[in-house]
Amino acid sequence: xxxxxxxxxxxxxxxxxxxxxxxxxxxxxxxxxxxxxxxxxxxxxxxxxxxxxxxxxxxxxxxxxxxxxxxxxxxxxxxxxxxxxxxxxxxxxxxxxxxxxxxxxxxxxxxxxxxxxxxxxxxxxxxxxxxxxxxxxxxxxxxxxxxxxxxxxxxxxxxxxxxxxxxxxxxxxxxxxxxxxxxxxxxxxxxxxxxxxxxxxxxxxxxxxxxxxxxxxxxxxxxxxxxxxxxxxxxxxxxxxxxxxxxxxxxxxxxxxxxx
Numbered sequence: 516x517x518x519x520x521x522x523x524x525x526x527x528x529x530x531x532x533x534x535x536x537x538x539x540x541x542x543x544x545x546x547x548x549x550x551x552x553x554x555x556x557x558x559x560x561x562x563x564x565x566x567x568x569x570x571x572x573x574x575x576x577x578x579x580x581x582x583x584x585x586x587x588x589x590x591x592x593x594x595x596x597x598x599x600x601x602x603x604x605x606x607x608x609x610x611x612x613x614x615x616x617x618x619x620x621x622x623x624x625x626x627x628x629x630x631x632x633x634x635x636x637x638x639x640x641x642x643x644x645x646x647x648x649x650x651x652x653x654x655x656x657x658x659x660x661x662x663x664x665x666x667x668x669x670x671x672x673x674x675x676x677x678x679x680x681x682x683x684x685x686x687x688x689x690x691x692x693x694x695x696x697x698x699x700x701x702x703x704x705x706x707x708x709x710x711x712x713x714x715x716x717x718x719x720x721x722x723x724x725x726x727x728x729x730x731x732x733x734x735x736x737x738x739x740x741x742x743x744x745x746x747x748x749x750x751x752x753x754x755x756x757x758x759x760x761x762x763x764x765x766x767x768x769x770x771x772x773x774x775x
Contacts, residue, residue: 519544522591526574527601529557531699535721541565547591574601574626584633599630600649604701605663623667643686648675652695652745659767688735694724695742
């Protein structure tokens with residue numbers, strides 16, 4: 516898909532990967548870039564940088580997502596690319612609070628469902644549209660310290676796969692952005708919470724990730740992997756699942772030993 520002249524929405528765009536995406540889309544000549552975020556002030560700041568539009572949106576609230584899509588369609592006449600980027604992290608395992616599990620499910624999974632539920636009918640009527648989901652390498656490879664994060668990212672990946680299977684022949688393009696470490700506030704918080712540099716050594720700048728997205732959209736590639744080594748890890752997982760799990764156990768044990 517050619518980006519020039521397109522109408523794009525980016526959720527979670529007040530900072531991090533979302534902000535980098537909004538800036539890059541504007542630089543690529545998109546006719547309108549909508550900066551959506553729960554952080555209204557942050558969204559307005561990014562929108563001012565690119566002469567875009569800021570809209571407050573809580574992606575875990577279906578009514579907010581529906582209102583966002585309706586406003587863009589009404590003001591711009593169409594919505595070409597929806598970047599369902601907003602996400603949160605929750606560490607721990609089954610002991611994590613029910614409220615935390617529910618919140619991360621709503622943000623990391625159901626938000627994508629709400630986007631598809633309300634954006635797809637219009638895209639299908641026009642015969643084209645692009646949905647980009649920011650997932651994570653954790654969607655392919657899990658996360659050794661964060662079950663809620665790994666589980667919800669895997670579910671999100673599965674949902675986007677389904678969208679592509681069901682609607683790829685109807686003009687709907689779907690991509691999943693699956694980076695490892697990215698230099699964002701989320702990664703900094705994880706490092707502080709866990710006391711480990713897991714994923715920080717190879718972490719990329721958000722602008723590098725945004726560049727990979729632009730290339731991935733141009734190629735209409737389902738998996739966008741800013742860290743190319745993720746593809747190799749995923750192949751190893753598929754080739755020998757038990758061996759891969761043993762390797763992940765060793766990784767977890769090694770990381771735990773460095774934090775004690």
